[in-house]
Amino acid sequence: MSWLQHMGSLAVALEARAAQWLCYVQHETEPLVRHPVERDHSVPGGFSARRTQSQANRVRITFVADPKLEQCEHVPKEFFRSEQENPSPKSAWLIPFFALDEFAIRQNLPLLRWSFSDCLELEGLVDSNEAIVQAHGTLFSDVTSFEALKSLISDLAVRAESGIAEADCNPLSLDFTVSPGEAQGSKNQLWNRGESGDSICNMIQNWQCGMRDGEYYLANATSRMNGPTRDSVKISLSAFVHEWLTSPVRQGVFIDCGPQWPRVCCFSPERFVARSGERIQTEPIKGTVQFESGHALEAVHSLWSSQKEMSEQTMVTDLLRNDFNKICRPGSVLVSSPFEIRVAGNLLQMQSVVEGELKEASLSHAEVLASLLPAGSVTGTPKWVVSQQIQIKESAPRGYYTGVFALARSLQEFDSTVLIRGFFADEKRWYAGIGAGITTLSDPESEVREFELKWQSFSNRWSRLTQSHLKPKATAGGSP
Amino acid sequence: MSRGPAILFVDHLDSFSENLVAALRARGCRVDCVLSAPSGAARIEHGEHDALLLSPGPGLPHHYPESLALLDRWPAERPVLGVCLGHQMLLSRENLLLNLVSERPVHGRREQVEPVECSNWLSGLNFEGCATFYNSWAIDKLQLAEKDCRWRLNAHCAGWAAVVEHKFQPWLGVQYHPESFASEQGGLLLNAFVALLNSRGLA
Numbered sequence: 293m294s295w296l297q298h299m300g301s302l303a304v305a306l307e308a309r310a311a312q313w314l315c316y317v318q319h320e321t322e323p324l325v326r327h328p329v330e331r332d333h334s335v336p337g338g339f340s341a342r343r344t345q346s347q348a349n350r351v352r353i354t355f356v357a358d359p360k361l362e363q364c365e366h367v368p369k370e371f372f373r374s375e376q377e378n379p380s381p382k383s384a385w386l387i388p389f390f391a392l393d394e395f396a397i398r399q400n401l402p403l404l405r406w407s408f409s410d411c412l413e414l415e416g417l418v419d420s421n422e423a424i425v426q427a428h429g430t431l432f433s434d435v436t437s438f439e440a441l442k443s444l445i446s447d448l449a450v451r452a453e454s455g456i457a458e459a460d461c462n463p464l465s466l467d468f469t470v471s472p473g474e475a476q477g478s479k480n481q482l483w484n485r486g487e488s489g490d491s492i493c494n495m496i497q498n499w500q501c502g503m504r505d506g507e508y509y510l511a512n513a514t515s516r517m518n519g520p521t522r523d524s525v526k527i528s529l530s531a532f533v534h535e536w537l538t539s540p541v542r543q544g545v546f547i548d549c550g551p552q553w554p555r556v557c558c559f560s561p562e563r564f565v566a567r568s569g570e571r572i573q574t575e576p577i578k579g580t581v582q583f584e585s586g587h588a589l590e591a592v593h594s595l596w597s598s599q600k601e602m603s604e605q606t607m608v609t610d611l612l613r614n615d616f617n618k619i620c621r622p623g624s625v626l627v628s629s630p631f632e633i634r635v636a637g638n639l640l641q642m643q644s645v646v647e648g649e650l651k652e653a654s655l656s657h658a659e660v661l662a663s664l665l666p667a668g669s670v671t672g673t674p675k676w677v678v679s680q681q682i683q684i685k686e687s688a689p690r691g692y693y694t695g696v697f698a699l700a701r702s703l704q705e706f707d708s709t710v711l712i713r714g715f716f717a718d719e720k721r722w723y724a725g726i727g728a729g730i731t732t733l734s735d736p737e738s739e740v741r742e743f744e745l746k747w748q749s750f751s752n753r754w755s756r757l758t759q760s761h762l763k764p765k766a767t768a769g770g771s772p
Numbered sequence: 773m774s775r776g777p778a779i780l781f782v783d784h785l786d787s788f789s790e791n792l793v794a795a796l797r798a799r800g801c802r803v804d805c806v807l808s809a810p811s812g813a814a815r816i817e818h819g820e821h822d823a824l825l826l827s828p829g830p831g832l833p834h835h836y837p838e839s840l841a842l843l844d845r846w847p848a849e850r851p852v853l854g855v856c857l858g859h860q861m862l863l864s865r866e867n868l869l870l871n872l873v874s875e876r877p878v879h880g881r882r883e884q885v886e887p888v889e890c891s892n893w894l895s896g897l898n899f900e901g902c903a904t905f906y907n908s909w910a911i912d913k914l915q916l917a918e919k920d921c922r923w924r925l926n927a928h929c930a931g932w933a934a935v936v937e938h939k940f941q942p943w944l945g946v947q948y949h950p951e952s953f954a955s956e957q958g959g960l961l962l963n964a965f966v967a968l969l970n971s972r973g974l975a
Contacts, residue, residue, distance in 0.1 A: 363839040503908075504875070504908060505831075506832070506907065506908030506909055510879060602882070603878055603881050603882075604956050606880040606953075609953060609954075610788055610904070613791050614790040616791035617794035620794070622793075622795075622797035623794065623795075624796065624797030627793075630953065652854075672784060673906075674787040677830050713792075731880075732877055732878060732879065733876060
């Protein structure tokens, strides 16, 4: 039995230990297929066979308990400056979408940084029956090995049967069932589009006007979905972990750090930047297509033969190379796997892998992030012009949607995620966002359908996440 | 301290400029960057730079009067390389006209470049291969065929000027993005340009 199958139970067992949680799930997979491109080493930053060690189907889950808020700042420049002066080795960052400093201020959403000492990390291959366990801090001092972890879960199950524990589950398995009855917030559960399909169409056409004349070439247009009130819905740590296990994606982000701070529950296919010492890597996505099982290769070829998708991916790759070149040693930025295809649920996504070597190993995480934000794949090219236009053309603020979450384990290492395909809550409501890359070749109506497709691809998670309680399947009578 | 050629890099706020700067630095050049914004009014000063590089960027040449004014003052014998918008700047000074490449120009398109004539200034290039284009506007190659045109067509793409050079001074323009990861011959073109600068330094 895979170690992962214990994770739902573990999350239930952990929940009672702390009031506030951050959880980060990283799933390293091989792409479905790489582009059979001919490599040319005479090209600056040309394709290269060099690739960081294969991480085939490996999962790392980090549970952070009661993190300490270190920084809450509305001005990006100030945020990054003061972090540099006072870095913490173990830290988590939540950064809203901001195009420019003044834009961030107008949105009135803070950039947040937490430090932490209590965390539990599990890492292993998906089909292995054991994971490497690393516990830090006093809260997890009893979880010193995978065996200890299993006994912790068993212990929880025993207590559940005797009616002591409130949370319960079928130990050591994923056999959760959803309790009959209504989901929370059912009266207020409908998600509404922030704007009509026609209005999205207009926005897209508006973008295209400037593209024809060469003012900009690629723009990521987004639209907001409005959800139920924050208080009407509870999404627990275990519900998040269980949902990730039900339908895994590359990166999962869960934030529940108190009523005054934003909530995040995100299932993102897109890594932003990962750092290991002086090496950094990014994997921008452009190009999405739905596929049916058994027809994946046809879908792959439809992406590779589409001039629109290929030119979009070329643009975003050159854009991210450009951002990397600001902080990397000249000549070190390489595209190690262009146009590769990955599976994200029922969608295929095209991405390229860009790698580089930092000019100075001593650059802080803040300096690296500040040079690369906002993420290229959620803005466009030229980034500066498109960022200005986003403020004018989009009718609703993006909030933390298309922002970035980052988790640093040391001063040399962090990983980060572009916050797409997720649910976010401000002080009042839940919201989400959907978007698509727009170029001159975009057909506004099919782009609206792509918005819809992306929404469908993750909105069904909502009802599963918000079901009132997860109950053990076999031992239903044990619940108090 | 690097003793490579010194390049004045005029950045038109493009999102690919850093790729060009890095490509030049990786080839041993010292690169000084200055910004040329559409709204700017400051005069760009050039020092004892060995060459001028005009970056790609959004919009049209006349949106950047500072860059055009700099070209007027730039010594004829010192090399210039204009990329995309920079290429259009060089040719628009010759009163050549820019046209939309299509009603829906595709940015980031890869197209085949067809060689026309070897370069007088860059050695060892045949200009053939696929290259990445980000332009909406271009110059019809026929305009360069006019008798009194001081510019030579080295390569074209679907009838549009792709690589051009001045017949009497080492000024060059390239419509595609040689620094793009998907431009096959881009690296060779930049190698040849840096080799030109190095050979002048030795002379």
